[in-house]
Amino acid sequence: MTPVVRKKKPVGRRRISLLSAAQIEEMFSRLKALNPKPTTELEFRTPYELLVAVTLSAQATDVGVNKATRKLFPVANTPQQIAALGVEGLKPYISTIGLYNTKAANVVAMAEQLIEHHGGEVPRERAALEALPGVGRKTANVVLNTAFGEPTMAVDTHIFRVANRTGLAPGKDVRAVEDGLVKVVPPAYLHDAHHWLILHGRYVCKARKPDCPHCAIRDLCRFKEKTPGDPATLAE
Incomplete structure (x- = not known):
């Protein structure tokens, strides 16, 4: 069977090279390995x-x-x-x-x-x-x-940034990104994907200075302006 190739997608004046299905699978496999049971950082009981x-x-x-x-x-x-x-x-x-x-x-x-x-x-x-x-x-x-275990995708500024930078699901607004993520995230990861992406955006793929040298998905990411690190320890 011929693999599906995702073409570049325009975002504003830029064209983002999209991740392949295999790369998306690998991305979430790594994020899951780092944090098997992610959840919100808000404290609640009900x-x-x-x-x-x-x-x-x-x-x-x-x-x-x-x-x-x-x-x-x-x-x-x-x-x-x-x-x-x-x-x-x-x-x-x-x-x-x-x-x-x-x-x-x-x-x-x-x-x-x-x-x-x-x-x-x-x-x-x-x-x-x-x-x-x-x-x-x-x-x-x-x-x-x-609260209810539904496989929904709540897109905030962190997820919007990560989805666009990485080439996972670029879009011009949060609804476009939400629809894109629901479409491309593998079903096995969809329930927890929101939490992995928001935490990644909050602590690693930060707005002003992303911590690319310590990013677990750096070699998959399409972001061209990566922050530098030791070339000997980074896969490109």
Whole structure:
């Protein structure tokens, strides 16, 4: 059988050389070997805690969100308790997080909607999740994947960068990258791919100075502006 050749794909004014199916398989095999059971760095115990944490994490770091929820969740970690706190009661717990005024209003409104329409439970349907205040496609994908085990792909800035730099699934916007990743990531890796890619982007394939010399997939990556390292230890 003739192997499928993926042609170069334009991204803006650049043309990205795409990884082959065999290279993608090798990429995720290596990422899995390094981290067999990846998960989110947000701290949570229930689907509702995860939903709140992801909602708070927009334009904020996981570290900052965890600091806030460590104080919040022992006091209020159900829709009923959050609704009882109200917006003004919630604000002091999340005031260290960016956009906390808007997020407090969304989280309380979300709690009220969960109580009214879903019996206080987090729905596991995309449409129902995206109908909640403060919940967009990325948040819904994280909850569906991490809380309910669905093979979804939540594309943030890290995943967008990695997918474009490596030639894995380049795209001009996050939805294009999401659709591309769902199409090319082997089914065996799809559930955990979101976590591997976000962690790789956060700690190795960083925006300003990627740590190419210590990258496990450096020889597969299509990024031309790799940071230098010892040529004797790097496969090209």
